[in-house]
Amino acid sequence: MEExxxxxxxxxEDNPLDAExxxxxxxxxxxxxxxxxxxxxxxxxxxxxxxGTYADRTDPDPRLILLDLKMPRVGGIEVTRTxxxxxxxxxxxxxxxxxxKEETDIxxxxxxxxxxxxxxxxxxxxxxxxxxxxxxYWLAINRSAT
Amino acid sequence: xIPLHTSIHRKMLVVVLLTAAFALALxxxxxxxxxxxxxxxxxxxxxxxxxxxxxxxxxxxIEFQDPGSAEGYLQSLRGQPxxxxxxxxxxxxxxxxxxxxxxxxxxxFPRIPGNDGHSVQDGELELxxxxxxxxxxxxxxxxxxxxxxxxxxxSYLGIVGASMVLSLxxxxxxxxxxxxxxxxxxxxxxxxxxxxMDQRDFTSRALKSSNDEIGVxxxxxxxxxxEIDQVIRERGKxxxxxxxxxxxxxxxxxxxxxxxxxxxxxxxxxxKDLEGFSYSVSHDLRxxxxxxxxxxxxxxxxxxxxxxxxxxxxxxIIRNEAARMGRLIDDLLAFSRLGRRALEPAELDMADMAxxxxxxxxxxxxxRPVEFRLGSMPQARGDRSLFExxxxxxxxxxxxxxSKHDKPVIEVGGISAGEENVYFVRDNGAGFDPRYQAKLxxxxxxxxxxxDFPGTGxxxxxxxxxxxxxxxxxxxxxxxxQGATFHFSLPKEAPDGGI
Numbered sequence: 001m002e003e004x005x006x007x008x009x010x011x012x013e014d015n016p017l018d019a020e021x022x023x024x025x026x027x028x029x030x031x032x033x034x035x036x037x038x039x040x041x042x043x044x045x046x047x048x049x050x051x052g053t054y055a056d057r058t059d060p061d062p063r064l065i066l067l068d069l070k071m072p073r074v075g076g077i078e079v080t081r082t083x084x085x086x087x088x089x090x091x092x093x094x095x096x097x098x099x100x101k102e103e104t105d106i107x108x109x110x111x112x113x114x115x116x117x118x119x120x121x122x123x124x125x126x127x128x129x130x131x132x133x134x135x136x137y138w139l140a141i142n143r144s145a146t
Numbered sequence: 147x148i149p150l151h152t153s154i155h156r157k158m159l160v161v162v163l164l165t166a167a168f169a170l171a172l173x174x175x176x177x178x179x180x181x182x183x184x185x186x187x188x189x190x191x192x193x194x195x196x197x198x199x200x201x202x203x204x205x206x207x208i209e210f211q212d213p214g215s216a217e218g219y220l221q222s223l224r225g226q227p228x229x230x231x232x233x234x235x236x237x238x239x240x241x242x243x244x245x246x247x248x249x250x251x252x253x254x255f256p257r258i259p260g261n262d263g264h265s266v267q268d269g270e271l272e273l274x275x276x277x278x279x280x281x282x283x284x285x286x287x288x289x290x291x292x293x294x295x296x297x298x299x300x301s302y303l304g305i306v307g308a309s310m311v312l313s314l315x316x317x318x319x320x321x322x323x324x325x326x327x328x329x330x331x332x333x334x335x336x337x338x339x340x341x342x343m344d345q346r347d348f349t350s351r352a353l354k355s356s357n358d359e360i361g362v363x364x365x366x367x368x369x370x371x372x373e374i375d376q377v378i379r380e381r382g383k384x385x386x387x388x389x390x391x392x393x394x395x396x397x398x399x400x401x402x403x404x405x406x407x408x409x410x411x412x413x414x415x416x417x418k419d420l421e422g423f424s425y426s427v428s429h430d431l432r433x434x435x436x437x438x439x440x441x442x443x444x445x446x447x448x449x450x451x452x453x454x455x456x457x458x459x460x461x462x463i464i465r466n467e468a469a470r471m472g473r474l475i476d477d478l479l480a481f482s483r484l485g486r487r488a489l490e491p492a493e494l495d496m497a498d499m500a501x502x503x504x505x506x507x508x509x510x511x512x513x514r515p516v517e518f519r520l521g522s523m524p525q526a527r528g529d530r531s532l533f534e535x536x537x538x539x540x541x542x543x544x545x546x547x548x549s550k551h552d553k554p555v556i557e558v559g560g561i562s563a564g565e566e567n568v569y570f571v572r573d574n575g576a577g578f579d580p581r582y583q584a585k586l587x588x589x590x591x592x593x594x595x596x597x598d599f600p601g602t603g604x605x606x607x608x609x610x611x612x613x614x615x616x617x618x619x620x621x622x623x624x625x626x627x628q629g630a631t632f633h634f635s636l637p638k639e640a641p642d643g644g645i
Contacts, residue, residue: 015433021440099432120436 010062011037012044012079013097014071018120022066022097036062041074045082048089065094067114069105077108084113095130155329162321163314170313174306178299185298189228189271189291190264196226197275197287204234204243205277208284213243220245223289230270233288234277235259242285259286266293331360335367348375424482432475439468470602477604481589484611489529496523496533496569500558503537507545514554516545521559524567526636532612539605540571540632546599547630548575566618566635574629578622586622609634 009026013019019037026035036059038044046052048062065083069076076096083089096109096117106117116130152160200219207216216234220243223229231253232245239258246253264273271293277284331354338352348371354364442464446453453461501520508516526533541556548554551574560569578586578593585591587610592603610620613634624630 017437017440018433021437021444024444120432 008060008062008064009035010044010047010065011035012039012041012065012071012076013037013068014039015068018068018097034060040071041076041079044079045074048083048092062092065092066097067094068097069109070099077105077112080109080112080114154332155325158325158329159318159321162317162325166314166317167310170306170310174303174310178302178306181302182295182298185295186266186293189293190273193229193264193271193273193289193291194275196223196229197273197289200232200234200289201275201277201285201287204287205279205284208234208236208242208277209279216243217245219243224248226291228291229289230292231255231290235286235288237283237285253290256288259288269293269296327356328360331355331364335364338367338371342371348372348378420482424479432472435468435471435475439465439472442468474602474604477602478589481604481608481611484532484608484615489532489615491527492530494526494528494530494533496526496560497521499530499534500537500541503534504541504556504558507538507542511545514549516548517553517555519555519557519559521557523558523560523569524562526567526569528616528636529612532615536609536612536634539609543605543632544571544573544575544630546575546601547577547594548573551575562638563635565639566637568633568635570631570633572629572631577624577626577628577630579626580624583622583624587620606632 011019011022013022016039019039023035023037036047038047043053044065044067047054047057048065050057065079067076067079080094080096083092083094090113093115094109094113096106096114097120098106098117099120109117118130200223203219203222204216207213207219220232220234223232223245224247227247230247230250233241233255234243235258236242241255244253244255260272260274262274262276264271266272269292271291273289273291275287275289277287331352334355335352338350341350342348351368351371352364354361354368442461446458446461446465450458497520500523504518504520508518541558544556545554548556553574555574557572558570560567562568576594576599582593585593587606589604589607591607592601594601606620609632613620613636616636618634618636620632620634622630622632
């Protein structure tokens, strides 16, 4: 379980109740040692690229992004597109969180390179499974990189 | 023969002239025969008389052997131009005196006289007449005369010919005048007929100029024309009425199309509103429910020690109801999405689909053994994922409602029936009260309590909507406690544009 401790998670969610529930779920799965919560897509991009209020960020870069689709200002689709088109960030796994299974946006996000999706209300078990896969993914990347 | 296209006028003329010519020729021939016959008879009689007179006059000269006076008597024949030669023979047969007409060529007299009589030869008539006095034959008179039958024939023919030409001319003139009264009305009918044909003018009428058969013909012709005229007028009236009603129909159609277009626009805008509504339901309505359920769960987990048994029960109810609300919203969304989705028709092996779906359901939840009977089924044409939904809903319904039976049996099959294929799913489960049959396929309509058989009441409504969109029908039979049979039909020929 140690590798999960190292997973830095960025949670992008505009609804504070959903955010609290998500973080609580991750905590239940002992995955919450380092969760950063930002409230919309623009803030998420600022955080990842160390811009604006996050220009002086010293935290380690996120190794998993949990991304809501429908958010004010910059939505989840836009964030996915930006991150997956940037060489520095395209390897960060992105998990889309949607309100409905039938969301047509899911197709778009997969096409843009999203790695997974989970449906709200958050099913804590599948959330943990996704986080675990993301961890393995990162380990594999790190190993092949070294 | 007279050519067929010759006018009736000319035909009648030819008939009249031919008849006249034929009659004249026949009459001429009869008269000619009679004339030639009487000419011969008259010639012989006349020459015989001449010979008798000459013989009588010459009797004394013969008796006194005086040829000079006998020739004198013969000279009296000069008044008869037809007589070319004459002679008197003595009783002993010697030629006693001769006469030859002036201008006549050399004449060969017979050496001895013939018997009493005459003969015709080479256009000449020879005649012998005995001179008898007191029963004693004194001699014979011989006369040779021109017998010009050919000349007579020619002149006769000339006369007949001339009179024929004259009569024909006369007949021509008379018939022309006469014909006018016969052919003119016929020609009038022909003229009107041609005018009618050329100008399609059925109002023209032929003039009636006589009361004979032609008058009847004219009346009949005019009667026919007026009848045709009336028929045409009526047809014209009917046609214009038809055109009028067609025009009215077109106007109505155009109005109808306009109305349909307007309604379609309204519907489309309503549909768009509904889409917007669905979107906000899916995102905004679900968020509070999610929070209610989620925080109820957190309350239960984080404050378990502080809660009494009763408080924990109530928290559990909140969690369950929030979850149920979430399911209702999901089902409602699925139902509304169905109306917007375009159908993708494909050939469907219904038996195969039913078996696969059943195995999947069985695999997911095989609590108790169920006898599953799969009969043969006709192929269908429809949207694959939607019909998978139909089978899932019908089969999971059958499983659900037969789950309390000791030996649950689910039977699936289909038949071809006329214009459509009919499929059914039968179970021996709880069944339903037929009085509420109409409610079966309504959205959120339930005939069982949630404690008995949980559900949202959307499954059969979805089945109904999917089958209806494919042009089919859905119905059900059942009795409480005796199972239920759900049928759906699909047209064999997919309706145009429906799929």
